[in-house]
Amino acid sequence: MSARHLSIGSSCPPKVQGKLRLYTSDFCPYGQRVKLVLNVKKVPYDVVNVNMKQKPEWMFKIHPERKVPALDTGDKVFVNSLDIVNYLDAKYPQPPLYPSDPERKAKDQELIVKFGKVVTAMNNAFHDKEKKPLEHYMSGVYEILQEFERELESRETTFFGGEEPGMVDLMTWPWSERAKLPYILRNEDMNFPKEKYPKLIAWRQAMQELDPVKKTIIDQETHLKFLVGYLRDDPNPPFDDL
Template identity: 40%
Template structure:
């Protein structure tokens, strides 16, 4: 459930708190997307308040010291921030459908998968939001990281990294994998060719079928349109415009 259809900004009032978990997010933020996926996967009732990150409402700093998203209001006026912190809390506070591996070694291995993936994320952000800073090494870093992820999928031999059902590690990586599909629209060096990524692309198709993912999925052209608005210096694209082909 979403409390606001627009991204609230400076001067806008904080919507009243109704007692449910409340996630402060930005529709195109992959880190906030991680929390949305976990909340959806665990079927936890919650509300979303979207934040304009270029014109932040004054009250967001009461929930997140730096005004960053995501932030989760778990009691009135009390919040957690950082996607990994929030998702670990959600998985332990609402244990009915656990998303983390029960085996300590596998949990550690999952954390290493996420850690290794950070190099891919860095290359993605450069390609998407700072193309003028793109170096010849960035596509190589991007593909080496994805090859490592594909090898991990092949080694585990399950439909998802977590197993035959998706888990925390999958929902942590997915918001970025979803956005990677938009990169070839602006730079073919970042294309995920099927001849090189058959296992990874099969995994991505499996992720797209999950209810937690389908309810929040956006097609590549929407992400490309949004990021291009920043690259071209057009002042940022309003979420309502970017989402004109898919309702919130």
């Protein structure tokens, strides 16, 4: 993992010449999206990790709402993971992460938007504000995953981007990495019907073997320790020393 997470009362580290600056957290899936794109494109960057429950005062100078992830290019600060990665794909075109064909690109963008329902379901399951059974939050996820399974089957490729990962692959990976966590938090079996998703199972195995992905992966035990602290009313969840 990266350096410790900075909080209230800290000082912002000086920028590193020749590198983009990413403000995020090691445990932020949206920040992981940005890291994946930066890694695939081999863009030099450094990371400043922020305690998301006690964001330092100097973050107001980075962004008025202190949002993370935030990418400082030296000329401008971008927030929102999708805005950031689209900027990076345009600024650093190699390797391209969207198809050159406009219709195929539109399809990939559509898939990323649809995956947002999975993101919302998992976030709701983690926070459990409605105090409902897990199935209440996750009921629509398998239907969306079935559409992704059919899409991989029709493309006849390992990744959504072809023989190399594209934007769809990179934007969905962080939640695949965390897929079991809502169930582990509740001591429930996931009972994922693997036989219905052979393409996605193979995709997941292939993704975690990629070097740009390996650089961002956090093991489940560490994820779990963080989540247990983060989801309770703890102003200092265990960002560090895990």
